[in-house]
Amino acid sequence: MSTQSNRAAARLMVAPSVILLFIWMIVPLAMTLYFSFRLYRLLSPERTGWVGFANYTWFIKSPDFWLAIFNTLALVGGVLIITVVLGTLIALLIDQPVKGQGILRILVIAPFFVMPPVAASIWKNLFMHPQNGLFASVSRAFGADPILYLENHPMLSVIGIVSWEWLPFATLILLTAMQSLSSEQLEAAEMDGATPFARFRYIILPHLTRAITVVVLIETIFLLGIFGEIFTTTQGGPGSASTTLPYMIFKQAIAAKDIGRAAAGGIIAVILANIVAVFLMRGIGRNLDA
Amino acid sequence: MGKITLTQVRKSFGETHVIPGIDLNIEHGEFVVFVGPSGCGKSTLLRLIAGLEDISGGKIEIDGHDATDLPPGKRGLAMVFQSYALYPHMTVKKNIAFPLKMAGVDETTIEAKVANAAKILNLSNYLERRPGQLSGGQRQRVAIGRAIVREPAAFLFDEPLSNLDAALRVTMRQEISELHQKLATTMIYVTHDQVEAMTMADKIVVLNAGRIEQVGAPLELYNHPQNLFVAGFIGSPKMNFITGAEAEKHGCTTLGVRPEHIEVSADGPWQGTIGLAEHLGSDTFLKVDVPGVGVLTVRGSGEMGLHHGNQVRLGPQAGKLYRFGSDGKAL
Numbered sequence: 305m306s307t308q309s310n311r312a313a314a315r316l317m318v319a320p321s322v323i324l325l326f327i328w329m330i331v332p333l334a335m336t337l338y339f340s341f342r343l344y345r346l347l348s349p350e351r352t353g354w355v356g357f358a359n360y361t362w363f364i365k366s367p368d369f370w371l372a373i374f375n376t377l378a379l380v381g382g383v384l385i386i387t388v389v390l391g392t393l394i395a396l397l398i399d400q401p402v403k404g405q406g407i408l409r410i411l412v413i414a415p416f417f418v419m420p421p422v423a424a425s426i427w428k429n430l431f432m433h434p435q436n437g438l439f440a441s442v443s444r445a446f447g448a449d450p451i452l453y454l455e456n457h458p459m460l461s462v463i464g465i466v467s468w469e470w471l472p473f474a475t476l477i478l479l480t481a482m483q484s485l486s487s488e489q490l491e492a493a494e495m496d497g498a499t500p501f502a503r504f505r506y507i508i509l510p511h512l513t514r515a516i517t518v519v520v521l522i523e524t525i526f527l528l529g530i531f532g533e534i535f536t537t538t539q540g541g542p543g544s545a546s547t548t549l550p551y552m553i554f555k556q557a558i559a560a561k562d563i564g565r566a567a568a569g570g571i572i573a574v575i576l577a578n579i580v581a582v583f584l585m586r587g588i589g590r591n592l593d594a
Numbered sequence: 595m596g597k598i599t600l601t602q603v604r605k606s607f608g609e610t611h612v613i614p615g616i617d618l619n620i621e622h623g624e625f626v627v628f629v630g631p632s633g634c635g636k637s638t639l640l641r642l643i644a645g646l647e648d649i650s651g652g653k654i655e656i657d658g659h660d661a662t663d664l665p666p667g668k669r670g671l672a673m674v675f676q677s678y679a680l681y682p683h684m685t686v687k688k689n690i691a692f693p694l695k696m697a698g699v700d701e702t703t704i705e706a707k708v709a710n711a712a713k714i715l716n717l718s719n720y721l722e723r724r725p726g727q728l729s730g731g732q733r734q735r736v737a738i739g740r741a742i743v744r745e746p747a748a749f750l751f752d753e754p755l756s757n758l759d760a761a762l763r764v765t766m767r768q769e770i771s772e773l774h775q776k777l778a779t780t781m782i783y784v785t786h787d788q789v790e791a792m793t794m795a796d797k798i799v800v801l802n803a804g805r806i807e808q809v810g811a812p813l814e815l816y817n818h819p820q821n822l823f824v825a826g827f828i829g830s831p832k833m834n835f836i837t838g839a840e841a842e843k844h845g846c847t848t849l850g851v852r853p854e855h856i857e858v859s860a861d862g863p864w865q866g867t868i869g870l871a872e873h874l875g876s877d878t879f880l881k882v883d884v885p886g887v888g889v890l891t892v893r894g895s896g897e898m899g900l901h902h903g904n905q906v907r908l909g910p911q912a913g914k915l916y917r918f919g920s921d922g923k924a925l
Contacts, residue, residue, distance in 0.1 A: 491646050492679035496693035496740070497667030506692070510683040 333574075339567035346561035359568035368544040368552060373576065375459055376548040380527040380580070382463040383470055387523065388516055390467075391474030396504070398475075399482050409479075416472035420532035427465045428454065428537045458538040458546035465533050470526075474519045481515030482508065517591040521584060528577050549573050596657065596747040596780030597622045598643065603652035605638055605804075612638050613804040615652065620748075620782065620797075625774050628784045629791040629827070630801035636784045637752055639801070643782065644673050644750050656747055667696070672741030673750040676757065678733045680725040680740075686712075687721040690739045697744075711739040714776070731762050738773070748780035755790065767794060788828055792816070800824050822922040825850050831879065833916070834890045841917075846925055850916035853879070853893035858900075862909025866890070871901050882906060 343355045363369060398408055415423065431438050432453040440450035453461040485508060493503045531550045534540055540547035540555065547555070553573065557566035598620040605613040613635050620626050628636040641647045643654060645666035654661050661669050672693070680689050690711055694704045712718045715735040725733055734754060741749055751770070755763045771794050774781050785791055791798050792812045800807040800815065800823070808815060808824045819825035825833050833850045841849040858880075866884035880892040880900060892908060900906065917925040 486677060486679065488675045488677050488679035489681060491666075492673065492675060492740075493681075493692070493696075494646065494666045495644060495671070495673045496744070497696040498692075499696075502696055506684075507681060510681075513683075 336567045336570045339563055340571050342564050342567075344563040344567075346563065355564065359564045360572070362565055363556075363568050363572060366552075368547055371544055372547050372549045372552045375546060376528065376550075376576070378459060379463055379466065379530060379548060380524055383467045383527055384520055384523055386463070386467040387470045387474040388478075388519060390471055391478050391519070392509075392512065392516075394471070394475045395479040395482050396508075399479060412475055413472045415469055416476075418469070420469065420530075421536045423469050424465055424533040424536035427461075427468070432461060432537075454538050455542055458542065462530075462534055462537060462546055465537065466527065466530055469533075470523055473523070477515050477519050478512060481512050485511045513591050517588045520588060524580060524584060528573075528580065549576065596620075597655075598748060598780065598782075599653075599655040600643070601653040601655070603639075603642060603654060604650045605635075605642055605647065606650045611804065613642070616804075616806055618799065618806065618809070620780060623778050623780055625771075625781045625783065625794060625796045626799060627791040627795035627797070628782065628799050628801055629786065629788055630807075631827075632786055634801045635804040636786075636801045638804075640673075640750055640752055640782060640784045644671055645669050646673075670744075670747040671750055672744045672746035672748075673752065674734075674737045674741055674754045676753045678725075678737040678754075678757075680733055680736055682725050685722050685724055686717060686728070686736050686739075689725065689736055690717075690743055693740060693744045707743045708739075711742045714742065714773070715739050730758050731766060734758065734766055735769075738770075742777070746779070748782060751781065751783040753784055753786070755785070755787075770794065788830060792828070798828075800827060802827075818924070819850075819916065820924050822848060822850070822918050825916055825918070825924075831891045831893065834888075836887055836890075838886075840887050844915065844917055846917035847920040848918040848922075850918060851890075851910045851914065853891040855911045855914035856890060856892045856908050857911060858892065858894060858898070858906050859909050860907055862907040864890070864908045866906060866908065868900055868902055868904045868906060871898075873897065880906070882908060884908065 340359055341354055341356065343351055343353050343358075345351065394412065398405070398412060402408065418426070429436070432440075434440050434450045434452055437450070439453070443450045451457070489507055490503060493507050498506065529550055530548065531554065534546055534548060534551050535554070538546040540551045549569065550573065553566050553569035556562050556569055598618075600616055600618040603613065603616045603618075604611070616639065628639060630636045638647065642649050645661070645664060649662060652662075656669055656671070681692065684692065687708055690708045691704045694707060699707075708721070709718070712721055715738060717732070717735055717739060720728060720732060720736075725736065728736065737754070754770075755766050758766060767790060770781075770783075774794075783790075783794060795812055797809060798812055798815055799809050802823050807827075808820045810818075812828075815824055815828045819828060822835070826835070829852055831853045833852050834856070836849040836851070837847065841847060864882075864884045864887055866882040866887070868880055869883050869889065870879075870881040872879040875897065876895070878894045878896070878898045878900070880894065880898075882890050882892055884890055890908065919925050
C-alpha cells in the first residue's frame with residue numbers, strides 16, 4: 305500500500321493545506337508576539353518604539369491579573385464538573401426506553417444551538433432579572449427577596465449559563481458512548497449479582513472514560529476562550545469580579561485601546577492554555593490510547 | 595443442588611407469542627441441551643430461566659423454591675454468553691473475581707477461589723492480562739471461570755462456541771463436557787448445532803416455534819423420533835423423506851430413511867442415477883435421483899468407486915424405516 309513513491313505523492317498532495325494552515329496560525333501569532341514588545345496605543349499613535357517586557361510586567365502586576373487567571377480556571381473547572389456529572393446522569397436517563405424519546409433528545413440537545421450572546425441574554429433578562437426574572441418570581445413566591453445573581457454571584461452565574469450551553473454537548477457524547485456498551489455485558493453483570501449502582505460504577509463508568517476524556521479536552525479548548533456570555537451579562541463586573549483572562553485582554557484592546565498590552569495578555573493566555581493542555585494530556589490523555 | 599422445573603412458562607412480546615407454554619423438568623446434575631433452528635425460542639427460554647426476561651405466565655422453580663420473580667443475581671445461576679461478555683477494562687483475575695466481589699466475599703477467599711478456577715481452566719498464566727489480549731478460546735475459558743467461582747446451582751450456556759473456529763469448537767466442546775463430569779453441576783446449553791447437542795447432552799430438548807417437539811436422550815431421539823421435525827433435525831446428513839406412492843406402499847404418508855441406513859445393493863428396490871458423489875475417505879455421500887421416489891442422500895462407508903452419472907440400485911436396511919402419518923407424527 306504505502307510505497308516510497310506514493311508516500312512522496314501523499315506528502316506533495318497534503319502540502320498546500322498544511323502550508324496554508326501553518327501560515328494561518330503563524331502570522332497572527334508572530335504579529336501578536338511583535339506587538340507585545342511594542343508601545344502601540346491607538347489613542348496616541350505618535351508614540352511608538354520597543355518597550356522590552358514592560359507590557360508583560362504591567363499585565364502581570366495589574367491588580368486584576370491573578371483574579372482573572374483564577375476566574376478563568378474556575379470557569380473551566382466549574383463548567384467541566386457540572387457538564388460531565390450532569391451530562392452522565394441525563395444521558396443515563398434519556399438512554400431509558402420512554403415514549404417520545406426522539407423529541408426528548410432533540411429538546412435536550414437544543415440549548416447547544418443557541419448562540420452564546422443570545423443564551424446569555426435569555427438568562428440575564430428572563431431568568432436572573434431581579435424584577436422580571438423567573439427566579440425572582442420563584443423567590444417571591446416563597447416569600448424571599450430575589451437574589452441578585454449577576455451582582456452578588458457574578459462568577460457563579462456565568463458558570464451556570466455556560467454550563468447550560470455545554471451540557472447538551474457532554475450529554476450527547478456520553479449518550480452515544482453509553483449506547484455503544486454491549487447489553488450482554490450489563491446482563492452478565494446482572495447475573496453476577498451486581499446492583500444497579502455497582503453496574504454503573506464497574507461497567508458503565510469505565511466504559512465512559514474515553515468519552516469523558518474527549519468531552520473534557522474539547523470543552524477545555526472552548527471554555528478557555530469564553531467571552532460572549534461575560535460581555536452580555538456582567539461586563540466583567542461588578543468591579544472585576546467576573547473578569548477572565550480573555551475579558552481582560554478585551555478591556556485592554558478595546559476599552560483602553562492599548563494594543564501592546566493586549567498582545568502581551570494574548571501571549572500570556574497562549575502560555576496558560578499550553579500549561580493546561582500539558583496537565584490535561586499528562587493526566588487523562590492516556591485514556592485515548594486504544 | 596440444581597433442579598429446575600418449568601410449569602406452563604409463556605413469553606409474549608406484544609402480540610407475538612414466542613413461547614406459548616412450556617413444561618420441563620431438569621434434574622440435578624443433568625447436561626440439558628436446547629436445540630432448534632434459529633428463531634425457535636431456545637435463547638429466549640434460557641433468558642427466561644436466567645431471569646434476564648420477565649415471563650408472561652407460568653412458574654419457574656429452582657431447587658423447589660419459586661424463582662419466577664427473583665432478579666437474575668438472586669437465582670444462583672451463572673451464564674456464559676455468546677459474545678462472552680467479559681468486562682474489557684478488567685484483568686482476567688478481576689473478571690473472574692467480579693461476582694464474588696459483588697457478593698461481598700472477603701479478599702483471601704476470592705484469591706483462593708480465583709486461583710482454583712484458573713487452575714481448572716488453565717488460565718493461571720493469563721490472570722494479569724486483559725480480555726483484549728486473549729484468544730477466542732481463552733476468552734471463552736475466562737467466561738466459564740467467572741461462572742464457576744460462583745458455585746451456581748446451574749450453568750447456562752448461550753451458544754458459547756459459535757464465535758470459535760471449527761477446530762477450537764471441537765476442543766472446547768470436549769472441555770465443557772469434561773468440566774461437567776468434574777463439577778457434576780446442572781448445565782443448560784443452547785445451540786443450533788445438532789452435533790454439539792448429540793455429543794454433549796444427557797438430555798436433548800428439541801424446540802420448534804416455541805414448542806417442545808421432543809425431550810430425550812440423544813440416541814433415543816435418533817432412534818425413535820416422535821415426529822417429522824425431530825426426525826429431520828437430528829442426524830446428519832438429514833433423514834430422507836419419501837412421499838407419494840412409495841410411502842403408501844408402507845402404509846404411511848411420509849416414509850423416512852436415514853442416509854446411513856440405505857445400502858447400495860444389486861437387488862435393491864430403488865434404481866437411480868448418481869447426481870453428486872462426495873468422497874471423504876472415511877465416508878462417501880451420494881445424491882441419487884430415483885424416479886418416482888425423489889432425490890435420496892446415501893451415506894456409504896469407506897471409499898466407493900462411484901461417480902456422477904453412474905446407475906445404482908439402492909435398498910433400505912430392514913427395520914430402519916420410519917413411518918409418519920398425515921399429521922407428521924410417527925406411526
